Amino acid sequence: MDAISLENVTKSYDGVTAVNDVSLRVRQGAILGLLGPNGAGKTSTIRMVMNILVPDEGSIRVFGEPVSDTTREAIGYLPEERGLYPRMKVRAVIVFLASLRGMPEGEARRRADAWLERFELKDWADKEVRDLSKGMQQKVQFTSAVLHEPRLIILDEPFSGLDPVNAATVKDVMLEMRDRGTTVVLSSHRMEQVERMCDSICLIDKGRNVLDGDLRAIKQSYGKNTVQIEFTGSDAFLSHPAVASVNRFGSGVEAKLKPGADPQEILKAALQSGVQIMRFELLEPSLNDIFIEKTGHA
Amino acid sequence: MHKIWLIVKREYVLGVKSKAFVVMTLLIPLLGIVSVVLVGFVSKHGSNQSLRLAIVDNAGGSAASISQNLGAPMANGVHQFAISETLDRPADPEDAEQKLRASINAGKLDAYLVIPSDLSKPFELHMKNTGNFAARAAVMPAVNQALIEARLRARGINVDNVSEIVRGADLEVIKVTISGESVERGQTFGIAVGLVILLYMSLLMYGIVTMRSVLEEKTTRTMEVLVSSVQPIQLLAGKILGVAGVAFTQFLIWIVSLSLLLTYGAFMAAMFGGGSFPVIHIPASLLFSVICFFFGGYFLYASMFAAIGAACSNEQDAGQLQWLAMGPLVFAMSFYWLVMIDSTSTPSIVLSEIPFLAPVLMPLRIAIQTPPAWQLALSVVLLFGTILGAVWASAKVYRIGVLMYGKRPTLPEMLRWVRYS
Numbered sequence: 001m002d003a004i005s006l007e008n009v010t011k012s013y014d015g016v017t018a019v020n021d022v023s024l025r026v027r028q029g030a031i032l033g034l035l036g037p038n039g040a041g042k043t044s045t046i047r048m049v050m051n052i053l054v055p056d057e058g059s060i061r062v063f064g065e066p067v068s069d070t071t072r073e074a075i076g077y078l079p080e081e082r083g084l085y086p087r088m089k090v091r092a093v094i095v096f097l098a099s100l101r102g103m104p105e106g107e108a109r110r111r112a113d114a115w116l117e118r119f120e121l122k123d124w125a126d127k128e129v130r131d132l133s134k135g136m137q138q139k140v141q142f143t144s145a146v147l148h149e150p151r152l153i154i155l156d157e158p159f160s161g162l163d164p165v166n167a168a169t170v171k172d173v174m175l176e177m178r179d180r181g182t183t184v185v186l187s188s189h190r191m192e193q194v195e196r197m198c199d200s201i202c203l204i205d206k207g208r209n210v211l212d213g214d215l216r217a218i219k220q221s222y223g224k225n226t227v228q229i230e231f232t233g234s235d236a237f238l239s240h241p242a243v244a245s246v247n248r249f250g251s252g253v254e255a256k257l258k259p260g261a262d263p264q265e266i267l268k269a270a271l272q273s274g275v276q277i278m279r280f281e282l283l284e285p286s287l288n289d290i291f292i293e294k295t296g297h298a
Numbered sequence: 299m300h301k302i303w304l305i306v307k308r309e310y311v312l313g314v315k316s317k318a319f320v321v322m323t324l325l326i327p328l329l330g331i332v333s334v335v336l337v338g339f340v341s342k343h344g345s346n347q348s349l350r351l352a353i354v355d356n357a358g359g360s361a362a363s364i365s366q367n368l369g370a371p372m373a374n375g376v377h378q379f380a381i382s383e384t385l386d387r388p389a390d391p392e393d394a395e396q397k398l399r400a401s402i403n404a405g406k407l408d409a410y411l412v413i414p415s416d417l418s419k420p421f422e423l424h425m426k427n428t429g430n431f432a433a434r435a436a437v438m439p440a441v442n443q444a445l446i447e448a449r450l451r452a453r454g455i456n457v458d459n460v461s462e463i464v465r466g467a468d469l470e471v472i473k474v475t476i477s478g479e480s481v482e483r484g485q486t487f488g489i490a491v492g493l494v495i496l497l498y499m500s501l502l503m504y505g506i507v508t509m510r511s512v513l514e515e516k517t518t519r520t521m522e523v524l525v526s527s528v529q530p531i532q533l534l535a536g537k538i539l540g541v542a543g544v545a546f547t548q549f550l551i552w553i554v555s556l557s558l559l560l561t562y563g564a565f566m567a568a569m570f571g572g573g574s575f576p577v578i579h580i581p582a583s584l585l586f587s588v589i590c591f592f593f594g595g596y597f598l599y600a601s602m603f604a605a606i607g608a609a610c611s612n613e614q615d616a617g618q619l620q621w622l623a624m625g626p627l628v629f630a631m632s633f634y635w636l637v638m639i640d641s642t643s644t645p646s647i648v649l650s651e652i653p654f655l656a657p658v659l660m661p662l663r664i665a666i667q668t669p670p671a672w673q674l675a676l677s678v679v680l681l682f683g684t685i686l687g688a689v690w691a692s693a694k695v696y697r698i699g700v701l702m703y704g705k706r707p708t709l710p711e712m713l714r715w716v717r718y719s
Binding site: 050088 | 301304305308312514515518519520521522523524525526527528529701
């Protein structure tokens with residue numbers, strides 16, 4: 001049974017199609033990255049899974065059940081638009097939201113303290129939410145999304161607004177949860193940020209699912225079509241017909257090859273041109289490259 | 299149910315802890331206590347100083363009896379006037395008055411009374427503080443009595459106590475109610491006006507509190523997290539009930555403190571000054587119906603205000619749309635005088651039966667004169683039915699509105715939301 005399954009889901013607002021015939025399966029116990037540029041339809045998709053929006057067409061199931069208020073309660077949710085009661089105290093707001101999810105207050109308080117400790121917010125537990133910085137508020141909100149240890153967690157742009165240290169903590173928490181069997185769905189428009197932690201991905205563009213599946217398998221299917229070369233001498237050899245594009249940086253270049261081209265041809269051409277090669281490495285394409293290739297735009 | 303209870307609890311605790319609640323709740327009884335103390339203080343200390351009065355008698359013969367009349371002590375034993383001197387037919391009246399004016403300006407005298415040589419001419423009371431109505435009111439009867447005495451004597455009739463002869467009748471208005479009779483001294487009017495203002499203010503205030511609370515969840519975007527754990531209808535119900543609890547607490551504190559004040563007011567006034575304090579009796583039945591109609595009105599208006607809060611994305615939009623809910627209340631206020639003048643007239647009866655106006659106008663009618671039972675029953679039934687309708691419609695607007703951001707919806711759009719879902 002999949003954690004989430006979408007079948008031909010379509011949603012339009014005032015004639016604009018935000019989600020167009022999207023089908024998707026999220027395996028239990030995996031981290032799925034919902035990736036795509038701003039306005040691609042990621043949040044609309046998430047909101048439909050949360051039963052906040054109702055799809056115009058298609059069906060959505062969560063753990064095999066059609067979405068309803070009951071399925072919604074099994075999900076920990078961090079919305080894209082963040083917000084908490086500004087006049088409530090930090091611990092009180094976490095406990096309140098956890099009790100709405102059915103957790104006894106004592107247990108909620110105990111867990112809230114543990115989480116606040118982990119996020120270094122212990123001294124802020126009895127301060128009002130409005131006194132916190134934006135990043136701190138986001139950590140509090142993340143806490144209330146995961147506190148009740150749901151089987152499925154949906155995080156809409158979880159890293160936006162976090163500094164690198166806190167982003168790393170949030171990432172660690174997600175990996176821990178995955179290891180405990182929790183399914184995690186996260187959305188992001190910054191692909192390089194989530195590339196390393198996702199087990200599978202779904203690329204969305206203009207409301208369509210352009211590519212989804214196991215990240216490793218996807219990358220393998222694209223082959224190693226990029227070479228990183230560090231050398232001294234003339235770079236004339238890069239005008240070889242097998243090279244599709246070149247990205248120059250400090251000590252070398254990253255050359256993308258045309259489909260089916262043999263990297264050995266480039267190496268040969270480089271040696272023949274007389275440059276001295278310090279490094280020659282075949283690379284997997286980045287998600288960004290794959291996305292560009294699939295959609296024809298960045 | 300448990301979730302609704304959690305929301306009620308949160309709303310209630312935050313509500314009663316808010317500064318606005320604490321200030322408002324304490325302010326009203328405090329104002330009551332201050333006014334009681336003030337009444338007592340003023341009635342004692344305000345009147346324990348006698349007004350220093352001089353009399354210039356240009357006609358001759360009246361000064362003695364006037365000063366005797368004015369010199370009588372008041373009920374609390376204090377002399378209202380102290381007659382400093384009596385000038386009987388001064389040789390130079392102008393010069394005499396000049397001197398008296400000088401001593402008024404020097405602060406040695408408060409006023410002087412000039413009796414004209416021709417008694418058909420007006421008497422003159424010269425004083426610095428012409429706003430002292432008590433003194434002005436006391437002077438005339440004393441003068442009249444002295445004049446009548448003089449005229450009677452001139453006709454050969456000799457009487458010892460003129461005041462007993464010229465004493466007119468008093469009119470005492472007695473209010474007839476089912477529970478008996480009570481002497482009317484303006485308290486019915488006072489209670490009615492107070493009631494109308496209290497109901498109008500608190501319905502408006504708590505309606506807006508509800509609207510703000512919904513709006514806060516929208517503007518802070520807390521709503522999206524909330525609706526992922528509770529259903530909008532639970533949220534709406536919890537919010538309205540929570541604020542109702544806050545209102546009930548405030549009312550309870552007010553009622554208890556005001557009834558304590560009314561019971562012990564006279565005692566307190568006596569303690570602080572010894573003046574008299576009017577005894578006002580508010581019938582328990584009136585109190586009960588006021589509370590019933592307040593909560594009826596609250597549920598009606600709060601659900602409307604909540605829907606408006608849910609439909610708007612910011613305070614400005616809500617400020618414009620809130621007139622939809624405030625309109626009927628203001629309308630009710632603009633007709634209260636009609637009910638006040640004659641609470642049994644057909645317009646009064648019809649207006650007080652309209653559910654949107656009943657929460658203000660029906661308690662007003664009850665305060666003035668208990669309406670027939672069928673009118674009360676009809677009004678309660680109509681109000682209850684309208685509450686159900688308003689809550690239903692507001693739940694629909696709320697359900698759609700809470701997750702909509704952007705342009706403020708128009709009234710037709712909101713009505714469409716009601717029909718849609």
